[in-house]
Amino acid sequence: MTYCVGLLLNEGMVLLSDTRTNAGFDNIATYRKMFHFEDPGERIITILAAGSLSVTQTTIARLRDAVDDPDATPATSVMLAPTMLKVAEIAGNALATVRREIDEKLSMAQGASATLIVAGQRKGGVMRMFLIYPQGNFIEATEDTPYLQIGEHKYGKPILDRVVKPTTNLTDAQKAVLLSMDSTLRSNLSVGMPLDLCVIRRDECQVGTLRRIESGDEAFRLMSEAWSQALRDGFTQITI
Secondary structure, eight states: OOEEEEEEOSSEEEEEEOOEEEOSSSOOEEOOOEEEEEETTTEEEEEEEEEOHHHHHHHHHHHHHHHHOTTOOTTTOTTTOSSHHHHHHHHHHHHHHHHHHHHHHHTOSSOOOEEEEEEEEETTSOOEEEEEOTTSOEEEOOSSSOEEEEESOGGGHHHHHHHOOTTOOHHHHHHHHHHHHHHHHHHOTTSOSOEEEEEEETTTOSOOEEEEEOTTOHHHHHHHHHHHHHHHHHHHHOOO
16 A cells, blocks of 8 residues: 655645555565656646556556657647646546556456546646546545545544645645654554655746655654654643
């Protein structure tokens, strides 16, 4: 399993993913879950993926092939699509097609499944973020709910509900997603390091910050310990 989260804010977007795909006593695999399609200054699209590795990797590969196709059109390539809504439709169609094909090959009662977060901006357009379901349909982040999660999302949701607003600055937003991930790492062994953190500033149309956080990262460890201590202190101060 995995955990991925994306925030859509007034200042830009913050996205975070883990890299664990299998968990067990002697079977742990690491694969990147964050993918970028970028023409700096013109267009940036970042995709986070959770679910069956065969589905997500094939979907991303087909999206890249469509971009490189000399006969690519605005209807087939995420780098030519006229709007982020069209990007979401292209990604959703690719995901649904791949899932159906793999289901047929597996011939199982419960087939492979995956979900995506598609976020980005084209020059002259607005920043948008979509959660795409296995069937290809999607929902969009809004001012009322300025974040989207996929994978093992329940453990990291409470802090996002409490602190994230459209006006949250990008520094606090990075802290929020990292603490959300820290809560998930502590409660679910199927989510694991290293982590990929991405910041995209509004109207820059390119990745502004891209950081790989490895196991044992000192800054992440100190943040985790400080958060744990703050929770313990808050707990002891509450009276009933």
